[in-house]
Amino acid sequence: MPSPGKPARSSAVISSRENRWLKEFRVALRGGLPTESGAVGVEGVRLTEEALGSGCRIEAVLFSETGRRHHARLAPYLDREEIAFPILNTTDRLFEGIADTEHPQGVAALVEPKKFSFDDIVRPAISGASPLLIVLAGLQDPGNVGTILRTAAAFGATAAITSASGQSGTTSPFSPKALRASAGAALHLPILPGPSLAILLAQLSSSNIRTLASSLRDSADQPALAPWEINWCEPVALLVGNEGLGLPEEIERSADTRIRIPMATGVESLNVAAAAAVLFYEAARQRNVLSTT
Amino acid sequence: MPSPGKPARSSAVISSRENRWLKEFRVALRGGLPTESGAVGVEGVRLTEEALGSGCRIEAVLFSETGRRHHARLAPYLDREEIAFPILNTTDRLFEGIADTEHPQGVAALVEPKKFSFDDIVRPAISGASPLLIVLAGLQDPGNVGTILRTAAAFGATAAITSASGQSGTTSPFSPKALRASAGAALHLPILPGPSLAILLAQLSSSNIRTLASSLRDSADQPALAPWEINWCEPVALLVGNEGLGLPEEIERSADTRIRIPMATGVESLNVAAAAAVLFYEAARQRNVLSTT
Numbered sequence: 001m002p003s004p005g006k007p008a009r010s011s012a013v014i015s016s017r018e019n020r021w022l023k024e025f026r027v028a029l030r031g032g033l034p035t036e037s038g039a040v041g042v043e044g045v046r047l048t049e050e051a052l053g054s055g056c057r058i059e060a061v062l063f064s065e066t067g068r069r070h071h072a073r074l075a076p077y078l079d080r081e082e083i084a085f086p087i088l089n090t091t092d093r094l095f096e097g098i099a100d101t102e103h104p105q106g107v108a109a110l111v112e113p114k115k116f117s118f119d120d121i122v123r124p125a126i127s128g129a130s131p132l133l134i135v136l137a138g139l140q141d142p143g144n145v146g147t148i149l150r151t152a153a154a155f156g157a158t159a160a161i162t163s164a165s166g167q168s169g170t171t172s173p174f175s176p177k178a179l180r181a182s183a184g185a186a187l188h189l190p191i192l193p194g195p196s197l198a199i200l201l202a203q204l205s206s207s208n209i210r211t212l213a214s215s216l217r218d219s220a221d222q223p224a225l226a227p228w229e230i231n232w233c234e235p236v237a238l239l240v241g242n243e244g245l246g247l248p249e250e251i252e253r254s255a256d257t258r259i260r261i262p263m264a265t266g267v268e269s270l271n272v273a274a275a276a277a278v279l280f281y282e283a284a285r286q287r288n289v290l291s292t293t
Numbered sequence: 294m295p296s297p298g299k300p301a302r303s304s305a306v307i308s309s310r311e312n313r314w315l316k317e318f319r320v321a322l323r324g325g326l327p328t329e330s331g332a333v334g335v336e337g338v339r340l341t342e343e344a345l346g347s348g349c350r351i352e353a354v355l356f357s358e359t360g361r362r363h364h365a366r367l368a369p370y371l372d373r374e375e376i377a378f379p380i381l382n383t384t385d386r387l388f389e390g391i392a393d394t395e396h397p398q399g400v401a402a403l404v405e406p407k408k409f410s411f412d413d414i415v416r417p418a419i420s421g422a423s424p425l426l427i428v429l430a431g432l433q434d435p436g437n438v439g440t441i442l443r444t445a446a447a448f449g450a451t452a453a454i455t456s457a458s459g460q461s462g463t464t465s466p467f468s469p470k471a472l473r474a475s476a477g478a479a480l481h482l483p484i485l486p487g488p489s490l491a492i493l494l495a496q497l498s499s500s501n502i503r504t505l506a507s508s509l510r511d512s513a514d515q516p517a518l519a520p521w522e523i524n525w526c527e528p529v530a531l532l533v534g535n536e537g538l539g540l541p542e543e544i545e546r547s548a549d550t551r552i553r554i555p556m557a558t559g560v561e562s563l564n565v566a567a568a569a570a571v572l573f574y575e576a577a578r579q580r581n582v583l584s585t586t
């Protein structure tokens with residue numbers, strides 16, 4: 001294996017150990033699948049920096065020849081005695097074959113997202129913080145999933161739960177597309193791959209967390225509240241549903257409160273990530289977690 | 294050409310006129326380009342319905358064999374004496390070759406977006422409404438452009454302006470991807486393809502419209518205001534910038550006000566469409582245009 005200072009010049013000199021790593025990176029980045037040990041791939045200097053700073057276990061870092069120029073920015077994390085992962089080098093050509101993006105920056109990492117239990121999720125690490133959870137139920141678009149996590153983190157959410165809704169699960173928040181859209185928030189915000197929605201509602205209820213179902217419709221016996229009519233300072237979990245279908249009616253019915261963003265007449269609905277942004281903004285304003293500096 | 298009731302069974306019987314139409318649809322849908330007469334393509338029953346109801350000039354409507362089952366939903370627009378456009382039929386196989394989506398619904402239309410002047414834009418059609426404009430400056434992602442238009446329409450924006458920022462223009466709001474993300478709002482909300490940002494700022498200023506630059510940074514001499522510190526009831530134009538770079542510093546400096554959404558500490562920025570949603574929600578709440586029914 002070449003030393004960090006001397007990038008590999010040709011694929012012909014690749015060792016079998018190096019080849020194994022390249023395969024792992026390819027599965028994680030281009031394939032979008034976790035490696036056998038459960039690591040996911042991140043690509044680009046910004047996301048790699050986020051991964052290195054997240055406190056998650058790093059499995060390996062990979063530079064291409066041109067990617068080496070980003071080493072300086074990552075040096076605070078890499079140039080240390082005690083790092084427990086290999087820093088690998090490859091050619092630009094091989095990196096392009098591994099990457100998921102069209103014009104890769106030549107930096108990538110394999111990172112193992114932290115695992116959380118339901119108890120971790122309902123007891124926020126920040127002492128005194130009341131849980132503010134986002135439940136993603138049956139979301140199909142990795143861009144929406146990532147954007148919602150990014151927004152949730154920006155507005156002080158304490159954790160996220162992904163859950164299946166009806167026939168459809170929620171797409172992984174750790175796929176390359178979702179990770180990019182999250183701008184790394186998926187590695188910082190605690191995320192729990194949740195059980196089915198019905199079980200989850202029961203669990204949240206027994207933890208005294210109020211469930212708010214983001215709704216597309218009004219119901220005669222349970223009218224939807226506007227965002228500003230909710231007390232966001234108490235422990236709450238906001239449930240958002242599938243892009244086209246919303247939440248299943250029975251879930252909206254079992255949740256503590258229906259919530260609906262008022263809109264100009266004639267408009268049917270908002271994009272789910274835009275709706276989540278509006279609701280979390282309202283929560284953050286009430287909770288006073290916003291910093292203007 | 295087959296009658297509306299009898300879909301074409303084979304590509305071998307296609308007339309040259311029909312063939313010309315199929316080519317137009319292919320350019321607009323798969324190619325994502327306007328036709329020679331300036332029409333854009335929309336696909337799917339929902340978007341076609343939006344197009345037919347938008348008041349825009351329709352050039353043609355196309356059904357595939359299986360797409361014919363959506364005819365009933367569109368009948369109020371199609372089954373009329375006075376319609377001035379052809380309703381065409383093709384095979385499923387040919388439709389798939391024309392469509393931009395993987396599993397097309399078999400319904401599409403060519404629609405000519407309305408054209409607006411700067412004067413139209415600054416004098417909203419709804420009498421008494423104070424202009425609430427969104428200026429998209431250098432946005433590259435059609436999903437973001439469409440989502441922002443959808444959100445703007447939902448929160449009572451009166452018009453949108455697309456503008457170039459630095460080296461980069463804003464991607465067309467009428468590409469198939471942007472139209473889909475806008476859920477048809479791009480055909481309802483007046484949109485002006487704007488001049489350069491510097492000229493636009495001068496035009497808005499001489500029309501007494503306050504320019505708000507959505508900012509990623511604070512500036513010592515011009516601190517950014519929080520969304521709730523703005524008076525959204527006066528005539529305002531909100532400027533949002535490129536996904537990675539934001540607005541150019543000189544534009545933020547020349548705008549009347551910098552505006553920044555406060556965030557939890559440690560988070561750098563929001564997705565541009567999420568930020569726009571939050572700001573327009575604030576505007577809509579102040580303007581009281583929201584309907585809860």
